[in-house]
Amino acid sequence: MFQLVNEVREKNPLIHNMTNVVVTHFTANGLLAIGASPVMAYAKEEAADMARISGALVLNIGTLSETEVESMILAGKAANEQRIPVVFDPVGAGATPFRTEMSRKILNEVKISIIRGNAAEVAAITGEKWEIKGVDAGSGDGSIVELANKAAHLFGCTVVITGKEDVITDGGRTHIVENGHELLTKVTGTGCLLSSVIAAYTALEQDSVKAAATAVSAYGIAAEKAAATTAYKGPGSFQIEFLDQLSKISKEDEVYAKIKTTKE
Ligand code: ATP
Ligand code: TZP
Ligand code: MG
Ligand code: MG
Numbered sequence: 117m118f119q120l121v122n123e124v125r126e127k128n129p130l131i132h133n134m135t136n137v138v139v140t141h142f143t144a145n146g147l148l149a150i151g152a153s154p155v156m157a158y159a160k161e162e163a164a165d166m167a168r169i170s171g172a173l174v175l176n177i178g179t180l181s182e183t184e185v186e187s188m189i190l191a192g193k194a195a196n197e198q199r200i201p202v203v204f205d206p207v208g209a210g211a212t213p214f215r216t217e218m219s220r221k222i223l224n225e226v227k228i229s230i231i232r233g234n235a236a237e238v239a240a241i242t243g244e245k246w247e248i249k250g251v252d253a254g255s256g257d258g259s260i261v262e263l264a265n266k267a268a269h270l271f272g273c274t275v276v277i278t279g280k281e282d283v284i285t286d287g288g289r290t291h292i293v294e295n296g297h298e299l300l301t302k303v304t305g306t307g308c309l310l311s312s313v314i315a316a317y318t319a320l321e322q323d324s325v326k327a328a329a330t331a332v333s334a335y336g337i338a339a340e341k342a343a344a345t346t347a348y349k350g351p352g353s354f355q356i357e358f359l360d361q362l363s364k365i366s367k368e369d370e371v372y373a374k375i376k377t378t379k380e
Pocket of ligand 3: 300301306307
């Protein structure tokens with residue numbers, strides 16, 4: 117499975133990120149660290165052209181505007197025409213009606229390969245109830261496996277719900293990943309960067325469940341290694357070490373993977 121980690125480094129896929137202003141720099145550095153090639157392009161005059169030459173497209177609504185969503189739809193449709201995978205991160209869906217509405221618009225107009233969000237965001241686009249505070253998931257009493265399954269069937273794609281445990285499912289096969297570290301919740305953009313890392317892996321692996329599970333586990337392992345030497349200092353040092361560890365992750369790290377397969 118982790119062969120893919122090395123392949124991304126060897127093949128250096130171009131990843132087109134239409135993402136939010138909070139995480140742009142961190143996302144570009146994180147993608148460089150795993151061996152991918154990041155590009156950000158938003159203007160409606162070029163978004164579709166950039167999507168067409170990329171290995172995968174990321175649509176992230178973290179600081180959305182109506183104009184940006186129009187560009188995202190142009191890029192998404194261009195990617196769909198060329199069968200280029202599109203990853204959707206519905207940041208803050210459910211927090212405001214605008215975010216939920218725009219998420220639904222994107223999902224209606226663009227064929228998405230993978231949705232990656234926290235439980236509250238996935239619940240919001242699926243029409244389920246879950247507490248949300250801004251862009252952070254609150255508590256909910258449902259099962260995240262059931263929620264992910266419901267979303268996968270509803271949108272006909274792979275769904276990744278992250279949190280302490282991560283669920284990856286296409287509605288048929290389901291993996292639960294237990295890698296990661298709590299410090300990831302103290303650095304903004306770690307969910308957004310993960311969506312872009314998943315995009316880099318899915319650019320080279322057509323099996324989107326396998327691509328996403330590998331990406332989520334490798335990412336969590338890098339966080340565990342970073343925390344081992346920086347947790348006592350705090351999130352600032354962790355963030356820097358995390359980028360360093362992402363740049364070293366390789367197929368040899370599969371021994372640290374904690375991936376449970378609940379449905380084959
Ligand atoms: P939120 O805004 O709710 O924090 P997010 O979009 O930032 O959501 P997260 O769910 O925080 O995304 O996921 C980002 C990364 O952090 C994932 O790799 C996930 O596995 C990891 N993660 C999140 N919470 C924990 C935790 N309590 N313990 C370990 N890893 C975690
Ligand atoms: N506000 C709008 S987008 C954003 C914030 C704080 C970044 C969210 O990043 P993540 O990865 O979901 O924590
Ligand atoms: Mg988080
Ligand atoms: Mg997020």
